[in-house]
Amino acid sequence: MDAVLTVKQPYADRIMEGTKRYEFRRKAPARDIDGLYVHIAGTGPYAQAYVGVNCVHTGTPEAIWEYCSECAAIMPPGISREDFFAYFDGCETATAISLAPRPQVLNPPILLEYLGLKGAPQSIAYAKPQQPEIGDYTCPYCGHEQQATYDEWEGSDFEDRTTVWCRRCGQSFDVYREWVAYYTNVDPDPFSMCPGSESTERFRDGWRCRIGGCAAMKED
Template structure:
């Protein structure tokens, strides 16, 4: 039996340089302090200012949780972040989350949040959106 299609996606705010690295295939993991819900298969990438638009999406291959040191040891080489910056980000955190990037696809024309209905707020980290109100409705699935 096949899996039911996902009913929601994640919209994730990512600094422009890291968002570009994901879209180009160089950055293979996104580090977070909070875990994504297990039903999320697609993450839409909202590149932060100065871009301030959804620039693409990626499929989630895996979500791995552990100590910041364990996650660094396992994924630091593909995270496109300097060691000092990584550990500064996780300072005071007992847990780190690695979202393993699967297939990434850059949109030919970035989408402003004001083009989505209903218009989502800019996520602080990430937000969940129904598939029907995400950029997914404009494109074929990943």
């Protein structure tokens, strides 16, 4: 399971650069975590990065500091000794979440709401991402597939076009009713590939590129 953490600067930048290999917490996570979504404290309702988790260490602050700063040249703790002990002042136990190399900067960032959160987590929260939908259309910004809702069409001033927002990344873009209709009759067809989007789908009455903005089309 993945967790979502609010991280202050400059530590969020260091995680994203891969130069902070431990995330320190005053409380140990209650569940096993495979990865962390990072929300930068004081920014909009998004997760800006994702990083895998190697393992979680707990111990006295002294033991954790000794362990995590031992091979600092290879695995920098990403915090000064002074700041580390100030953070754990009054704590009997410290938790170090060992972060995997090669963090992923999310571009565009993912809405916290998509991860199942109502707002920025106070401490640690557990992500419950929405299940993928059989897509009517694909977000051109992040590739998320989703279906147009009734409200999105009802709110449209146009017969055949409406503006929707991606429920994963929050970006808005136009979709066309014609395409939405086609996508209800989708069969994969490995012999038809759009050069623009690598879409390989055949529709009942021919072939259309899955990406709404792409001009490439091929008829049978």
